[in-house]
Structure formats: structure tokens, C-alpha cells
Amino acid sequence: MIIKSITLKNFRQYYGENTILFSTSNKRNVTVIHGENGSGKTALLNATTWCLYDEAISLPNPDKLINDYKFYLMSPEEETEVYVELTFQSGDFDYSMRKSVKVKKTLETEMFIHSKPTIELWMTNFEGNTEKVENYTNEINHLIPSNLKTYFFFDGERIDNLSKEGSSEDVKNAIKNIMNINILENAISHTDEVRKRFRIKRSEEGSEEIQSIYENEIELEKEYEMIEEKIANFKSEISTAEESRRATEQQLSEVEEMEELMKNKEDKESKLTDKKEKLNNLDKELRHTLSNEGYLALTTFLSAEIKNNTVDYSNKKGTSSVSKRLIDEIIKSGVCICGQEITEDSSHRQHLLDLASSLDGRKDNVINNLYEQLGMVNEKKNYMIERTRQIRSMSNEIRKEKKVLETELEQIQEELIETDIEKASNLGKKLAELNENIKKNEIDKRIQEEKLKEKKEELDKHKREKEKAEKKQSKVELNRERMEACESILDTFRQILSVREQEVKLRVQNRVSDIFDRFLRKSYKVVVSENYTLEVQNQFGKSVALSQGERQITSLAFIAAIVDIAREQEKEESNTELDDGGVYPLVMDSPFGALDSNHRERVAGNISKLVNQLIVIVSTSQWEGEVENNMYNLTGKEYKLIYNDPTKNPDEPYEYTRIEEVTTGG
Structure with a gap:
């Protein structure tokens, strides 16, 4: 335009x-x-x-x-x-x-x-x-679109709002609309509505049993959607609280008497994050080790059993590598492997018979072959057990260090609240409330996520029961196929949406960073966070407090980036509306x-x-x-x-x- x-x-x-x-x-x-x-x-x-x-x-x-x-x-x-x-x-x-x-x-x-x-x-x-x-x-x-007009017709005195606390929804909406993510979201919503209409029609044509199953399915899906909505609300609450926490911490850092304490707090939080990441990596390694090699612990009993059944050939002729079946075949052929003829009364035939009698069938040969290879299994098992011990030992040590850091951070939080500086004390109290709020919402979110898993399992089980019931009725077959087609399309759309969101966020991130570098003289970088906030970080990756002018530049960089990307896409020859652009x-x-x-x-x-x-x-x-x-x-x-x-x-x-x-x- x-x-x-x-x-x-x-x-x-x-x-x-x-x-x-x-x-x-x-x-x-x-x-x-x-x-x-x-x-x-x-x-x-x-x-x-x-x-x-x-x-x-x-x-x-x-x-x-x-x-x-x-x-x-x-x-x-x-x-x-x-x-x-x-x-x-x-x-x-x-x-x-x-x-x-x-x-x-x-x-x-x-x-x-x-x-x-x-x-x-x-x-x-x-x-x-x-x-x-x-x-x-x-x-x-x-x-x-009307919900994007403020990005293209904007008041420069208010444009810094995009980089302020609570702006994530505005940033998210701008990205989704300009980069056509909303097309996918609308497609998912509309396809789901069609699926539900087919389900109603199918229910009306089915038996009482089918109707009852469909009614249960509707209730289960409503419960599932309610849990999803709760999770989304908790995520939104966490995102808002985290934005507010960053802003509060910046305000505390600006209080001269609190500067050293806040630097100490920031340092300990960085170390705590590092400890949590290490614990997480060790936990993943332990799960991987036990999942892939945990069976080796059972070889101890197998090794003992094989050892008890091993035949001792030290006082016998022949070798455990020769089977009784092979000797029988040699005698039957009448010619030894050395070329000598084997007759009824020859010494060669008698030697072979004696060797065959010393072997207890194929069993001894197989068991001893197993025992010969058991050494490697035992070595692998011993390494697995030792590595598991090391992981647990390192985890215990890191947990102790993590506990010390958490205690020190609690003490810093108390100092912030108990300080004689009224402004700092109020901010400290607000920070403590925000931390509690985030912690509570994180716990509630995880509870709902577990409920969502349970509800998903319940829905999957119900779906299997429904398919069995539907096979009994030919009238509902067409609508069942339509339902399955809708569900398949929905799964595809959701996968595309997930990939698309990651691609778009990375593209916007790179373009905003490039433009931000041109606009701002400081060596800061701007990040589009997972929660769609515009976060400005210093060379150490820490959030920084911004002046009004710097906030304005951050917002301008974001707007210029999405306009530039849309213009770039408009020039490209695209096969889909998802890559459509605009001027x-x-x-x-x-x-x-x-x-x-x-x-x-x-x-x-x-x-x-x-x-x-x-x-x-x-x-x-x-x-x-x-x-x-x-x-x-x-x-x-x-x-x-x-x-x-x-x-x-x-x-x-x-x-x-x-x-x-x-x-x-x-």
C-alpha cells in the first residue's frame, strides 16, 4: 500500500x-x-x-x-x-x-x-x-489490518511502548499478522470447527451406544480445552510477572545504595542458572544411560549361570570349538579332513568316536562361546555402573552448591526488604511478591500439564473404543472418514505452525538485531524472547535499563524489521500465502x-x-x-x-x- x-x-x-x-x-x-x-x-x-x-x-x-x-x-x-x-x-x-x-x-x-x-x-x-x-x-x-495500524501510523512520543513492560502481546500480534502466522491459526480453528460439525452429524446417525460415546468425547474435549486454557493463562501470568520482575530489578539497580547488592544478586542468579543447567544435563545423561544400558545390570545373574554350566576341557581331548555333529559328518563321509580314509576298523575312526564321546552335544559349545564373549559385556556393565555412580555423585555436589546459592539469594532478598531506604524496600517487597507469584504459577502450570497428559491418555483410549464401536455401523463410516481427514489435517497444520513460529521468530530476531545495531551506538543487542518481549541485553547477556530514547530506538528497530521483511517477501516469488508479503x-x-x-x-x-x-x-x-x-x-x-x-x-x-x-x- x-x-x-x-x-x-x-x-x-x-x-x-x-x-x-x-x-x-x-x-x-x-x-x-x-x-x-x-x-x-x-x-x-x-x-x-x-x-x-x-x-x-x-x-x-x-x-x-x-x-x-x-x-x-x-x-x-x-x-x-x-x-x-x-x-x-x-x-x-x-x-x-x-x-x-x-x-x-x-x-x-x-x-x-x-x-x-x-x-x-x-x-x-x-x-x-x-x-x-x-x-x-x-x-x-x-x-x-486495523490491529496493526499503530505500527505504520504511529505517534513517536508513544512508540517506546513496544519495549516497555507488558508489551509482549503487541509484539506477538505484530509478528503473527505480518508474517502470516495468523493464517495457520485461523486454518486450525476453522478445521476444528468442521471436525466438530462432522462429529455432531455422525452422532445423529449412530446408535444409542455411538451417541453415548460421542457425548463422552465432547465432554472430554471440553475438559481438555479448559485445561489448555488454564495452562495458557498461567503462561501469560508468568510472562507478565517476569516482565515486571525485570523492570523492578532495573529500578533497584538504579538506586545507588543498592547497586553493589544487585550486582551480587545478578552474579549469584547467573551461577544458579548454570547449576540448574548442569543438573538438567546430568539428569538427561542418567536417564539416557539407564534407558539404553540399564539392562546390563541383569547380566550379573546370567554370567553366574553360564559359569556354573561351563564344561571343563582341561583333562579332555579335542576342543570345545568342534561340535559332535561335525565329527559325525566326517565319519559318515569316510574321509578325514586330513585326507586319510576312514574304515570300520581303522584307528582314525576310533579316534573320532572317542572325541565325539567327550563332547556333550552342541549345548557345551554354545555355552562356552557365550562365556568367551561375556568378558566384553561385563566390562560395559562395570563402566555403566561406574558412570552412574559418577553422575549421582556430581549431581549431589551440584545440588549442595545450588542450595547454598538459593540460601544466599534469600538473604539478599531479605536485605532488600529490610533496608532503611524506603524506595528500595518497597521495590524489594514487590520483587519478593513477583517471585512468589511466578513460583506459584509455575507449580500450577506443571500440575495442569500433568492433568493434560492424563486427559490426553483418556482421550486416546476413548478414541480406540470409539473406532471399535464405529466399525459395527456402516452408516457412520463416511463421517468417520471425514473426521479422520480433519484430524489428520489438524495434526499437519499444528506441526507446520510449530515449525513456522520458530522460523519466523528467528528471522525477526536476526533482522531486528541487524537494524538495532545500525540505530544504536552502544554495543547492546535486542532479543525477541520466547514470550515475545523485546529485551535489550549487554555484552554479558543481561537485561539493561533503557532511557526513553533507547526504548524508542528499540521499538523503531522492531517496526522497521517487520516492514522490511514484509517488503522482502512481497518481492519474492512464493507458492503459498504463508510467504506472502506486502508493501x-x-x-x-x-x-x-x-x-x-x-x-x-x-x-x-x-x-x-x-x-x-x-x-x-x-x-x-x-x-x-x-x-x-x-x-x-x-x-x-x-x-x-x-x-x-x-x-x-x-x-x-x-x-x-x-x-x-x-x-x-x-
Whole structure:
């Protein structure tokens, strides 16, 4: 989607009809709009989203849309139109969207009446044919979903929210929508609904026995879904508490008297994490060893039994490697293996008979062959037993060290609570509560996960019983096959979703990190955590406290990354909707206010390279200097918001704004 123009008529600060033609050039893809505080910069941003989406504007007095000066000039009972019109392009289609209201001035001059908004969307295809789009909401949401609008039309003074505590849902939703993960989730949801409809139909066609089984299945699935929902809630609670804990720890670190104690706490927590990881690895090794080699412990009894049955050949002729059957075959052939003829009365025949009588059939030979190989088994068994002892010994030692660290951390927690510094004490209490909250939710989550396993086993058992019952009835066979097809599709979708989520998270992670490096001068890295939070870490992998400007840069890096990935995917030839991309504009209101000069230069020099269209609404102080130097040669269109100050112009006693184009050097 590329925005071509916007026209405002008597909308909020904007008096009369004002139009901006945005730059659609590939080389000069920046449009700059200059406006001082109070001139209508945020109102311009709101006008765009008000036109596109069915929602109120996010400004003071949101119900008042008409310009004050226009309202002042109106006569009682006079009616006028307030509207915003946008033209934009997406692929081979051009769009024109207009949202308007009728405003009537009542006899009481301070009162006004707004009509219900009228919205029209017109689309022109590549052949030049124009038609009205009846379902404009679906069309706009296909181009830029309403739940993503704040990423592409955003207020720079609030954009740092994405890197603040509690932002994980916003980050997660942005990733899922831009990277089309929501398509898979919707497919799973819809397929499951179809499966349930087939089950109802199948139940209606079945016998009383079948109906009873299906009713039980419905109840079991409801219970399963309720447990899943509980687990999801506990995970959400844990994620929120962990975000809050990180923020609280950062606040404590900023208290000068607590700095050393917090560093000590951080060091011990790092060591504790290391101990837990080692314990986990040793536990895995022990389980693997016992699972794959535990049977060797039983060879002790087998070895003793074989030893008791071994034949002693020390005083016998022949060798245990020769079987009685072989000797019988030699005698029968009449020729010895040495070439001598064997006759009835020959000494060779008698020698062979004596050797055969010394052997107790094949049993002795097999047992002794086993005993010869038992040495290797015993060696492997002894190694397994010794390694198991070593693992247990190391685990016991690490558990002792872990216990010491936990005790020391508890003491630090007590020091934080009992400190004389009121702020630190309150934060310490909050930290203790959060830790308890996380611990409790972790326990509750594990309990529900065990219940989920039990319920899954119950469902699997029920499914086997159901299949047996269904085979007795031919009427339900078709619906059974349909059900199985749905279940197979669901399993496939879930596997694809799992893989897709990991791929997407890694791709977003890499792109955000790359852009973050370009934007920020410090050697920090930004991580998209497992819980979809934007976490900034130092060179040691520890979370760091951020200034407002650094939070803004973190959020900008994330937004630029997902827009850049979507643009990249749109250029690629893809076979599926999952790899579909899109072109999105980036409209930024006051994006540089919280940044110092170095960061302004970094952001201004890179942001326009990551998007097809950049619209920047800035004050003079934000524009002049580093931003202008880096963006001037990329600017295709430039406008000024001309503000009428009633204190300086008594002939026009109401404030309003007009838009004027500035001639650029390009």
C-alpha cells in the first residue's frame, strides 16, 4: 500500500480544504511535513486512521470533528460537510476512500450536531475500470489490518511502548499478522470447527451406544480445552510477572545504595542458572544411560549361570570349538579332513568316536562361546555402573552448591526488604511478591500439564473404543472418514505452525538485531524472547535499563524489521500465502523528539532504506541538523503546517491550520 494523497476539509485544526500529495518515488521516497507544537501534527495522523478505520480519533474531545474557525463562521441552522479523503495504491489497483459527516449548527451557537459518518471506497483496476467496494472494512483490513495500524501510523512520543513492560502481546500480534502466522491459526480453528460439525452429524446417525460415546468425547474435549486454557493463562501470568520482575530489578539497580547488592544478586542468579543447567544435563545423561544400558545390570545373574554350566576341557581331548555333529559328518563321509580314509576298523575312526564321546552335544559349545564373549559385556556393565555412580555423585555436589546459592539469594532478598531506604524496600517487597507469584504459577502450570497428559491418555483410549464401536455401523463410516481427514489435517497444520513460529521468530530476531545495531551506538543487542518481549541485553547477556530514547530506538528497530521483511517477501516469488508479503507505508509523527543528535543521525540515515514510503511529521527543531542532512536528498515532497495564532491575529479569533507545499531542492 502506497498513500498517494490526503485531503482534509474543516477537519479539527484544518480550516477549508487542504491537500497533501505524498511522494511515490522509489529514489525520493520521503515526504516531510513540518509543524510546530499545536499546529495539528497529531491531528493529521489521526485523520488518516479515522478515514481508514471505523473508530473514534484518539485526541481530546474526540466527538468534535469540525474546525472551530469554520464553526464560528457558520450561521445558526447552517449545515456543512467535514471529510477526509485518501487515495492510495496497492499492487495494480488504485483506491479512493472518503469518510465524511454532516455538521449542523444549532440556534444555540455553541452547540453542533454530527450526522452518522458516510464512508465510500472506490477501486480502479489495471484496465481502468472503477467500481465501488461494498465491504470496505474487509478490503482495508486486507491491506493494513486495523490491529496493526499503530505500527505504520504511529505517534513517536508513544512508540517506546513496544519495549516497555507488558508489551509482549503487541509484539506477538505484530509478528503473527505480518508474517502470516495468523493464517495457520485461523486454518486450525476453522478445521476444528468442521471436525466438530462432522462429529455432531455422525452422532445423529449412530446408535444409542455411538451417541453415548460421542457425548463422552465432547465432554472430554471440553475438559481438555479448559485445561489448555488454564495452562495458557498461567503462561501469560508468568510472562507478565517476569516482565515486571525485570523492570523492578532495573529500578533497584538504579538506586545507588543498592547497586553493589544487585550486582551480587545478578552474579549469584547467573551461577544458579548454570547449576540448574548442569543438573538438567546430568539428569538427561542418567536417564539416557539407564534407558539404553540399564539392562546390563541383569547380566550379573546370567554370567553366574553360564559359569556354573561351563564344561571343563582341561583333562579332555579335542576342543570345545568342534561340535559332535561335525565329527559325525566326517565319519559318515569316510574321509578325514586330513585326507586319510576312514574304515570300520581303522584307528582314525576310533579316534573320532572317542572325541565325539567327550563332547556333550552342541549345548557345551554354545555355552562356552557365550562365556568367551561375556568378558566384553561385563566390562560395559562395570563402566555403566561406574558412570552412574559418577553422575549421582556430581549431581549431589551440584545440588549442595545450588542450595547454598538459593540460601544466599534469600538473604539478599531479605536485605532488600529490610533496608532503611524506603524506595528500595518497597521495590524489594514487590520483587519478593513477583517471585512468589511466578513460583506459584509455575507449580500450577506443571500440575495442569500433568492433568493434560492424563486427559490426553483418556482421550486416546476413548478414541480406540470409539473406532471399535464405529466399525459395527456402516452408516457412520463416511463421517468417520471425514473426521479422520480433519484430524489428520489438524495434526499437519499444528506441526507446520510449530515449525513456522520458530522460523519466523528467528528471522525477526536476526533482522531486528541487524537494524538495532545500525540505530544504536552502544554495543547492546535486542532479543525477541520466547514470550515475545523485546529485551535489550549487554555484552554479558543481561537485561539493561533503557532511557526513553533507547526504548524508542528499540521499538523503531522492531517496526522497521517487520516492514522490511514484509517488503522482502512481497518481492519474492512464493507458492503459498504463508510467504506472502506486502508493501506498507511508514507514517511517523515526531519520531526524533527523545533522541540525541547521534541517534537522530543513525535513525534518519537508515530508516528510509527499509521502507518503500516514509512520511515524517516533524517540528523545525527535530528536522534541522542531523535529520535534514540525512533525509534532504531522499525527500520527494515537503509541506508546512501554517498555524493561525488568534493572539497575534485578532481579525481571525480562532486557531486553525492550513497546509502549504514547500519547494524542495529535488
